[in-house]
Amino acid sequence: MLAEARRVAIAEMVQRDRVLRVADLAQALDVSLMTVRRDIEALHDAGVVEKxxxxxxARGERSMYEPGFELKSTQAEAEKEAIARAAVELVQEGMAVGLSAGTTTWTLAKQLATKDRLTIVTNSVRVASVFYDSPSQNTVLLTGGERTPSDALVGPIATRALHQLHLDLLFMGVHGVDAEAGFTTPNLLEAEMDRALVAASRRVVVVADHSKWGILGVSSIASFEEVEEFITDDGMPTEAVSLLRERVGSLRLVTPQR
Structure with missing residues (x-):
């Protein structure tokens, strides 16, 4: 395949999947890793993709762009299911568990709703509704606040609700994961709420699929070092895996069922 045709193919695949690893592109195109790296460099310089x-x-992710819940819930579904299955193993009866807003935590909530005798604290209307519709015996505390496009409740009312609470475990969804900025969100008030959840929790577990890597929201929620465990899928780029293993407490890679 000529270089021009190969680069067009790379651009189309990245646009479709949002984030792709060098290894995956090399395998799909049957070329070397070095060839793909050169192609990505050229496409980056041309403004077609972001290295x-x-x-x-894919380019076009603005630091304050926040897609709605319905759109996000249809993306990376297999990855989110695999992440949720791994995350639910950390939960024991009697725990006070925090769930931030997001489609991955919403997916996790559907599995946690089969358990009993948990205290669930969340600022997500969607997450709370999962438990309210479940016959299981759990206590659910939903914070107040203003609603964001991702169906999070944010603002001073929401953050004040957490000041007197102590959570055993927090599962936090994020908009982006950046090598320098850590875990980020495009919503300033949601970042404040998430930081309050982190402060109230003994153990913080981030749940996010590989497509979040390289996405930079306007506000940082937490550094890598503040997170005890990061559960993601095995589509995470190799270089990212190496960096994350060095900086988060524990990195767990899961394999989605296709």
Whole structure:
């Protein structure tokens, strides 16, 4: 395949999948890793894709752009299910568990709703509704606040609700994961709420699929070092895996069922 045709193919695949690893592109195109890296460099310089650690991501992600819940819930569904299955193993009866807003935590909530005798604290209307519709015996505390496009409740009312609470475990969804900025969100008030959840929790577990790598929201929620465990899928770029293993407490990679 000629270089021009190969680069067109790379651009189309990245646009479709949002984030792709060098290794995956090399396998799909049957070329060397070095060839793909050169192609990504050329596409990056031309403004077609954005080069990230170990791969490329689609351009056009603005630091304050926040897609709605319905759109996000249809993306990376297999990855989110696999992440949720791994995350639910950390939960024991009697725990006070925090769930931030997001489609991955919403997916996790559907599995947690089969358990009993948990205290669930969340600022997500969607997450709370999962438990309210379940016959299981759990206590659910939903914060107040203003509603965001991702169906999070944010603002001073929401953050004040957490000041007197102590959570055993927090599952936090994020908009983006950046090598320098850590875990980020495009919503300033949601970042404040998430930081309050982190402060109230003994153990913080981030749940996010590989497509979040290289995405930079306007506000940081937490550094890598503040997170005890990061559960993601095995589509995460190799270079990102190396960096994350060095900086988060524990990195767990899961394999989605296709």
């Amino acid at each position: 990230i650690h170990g791969g490329a991501k």
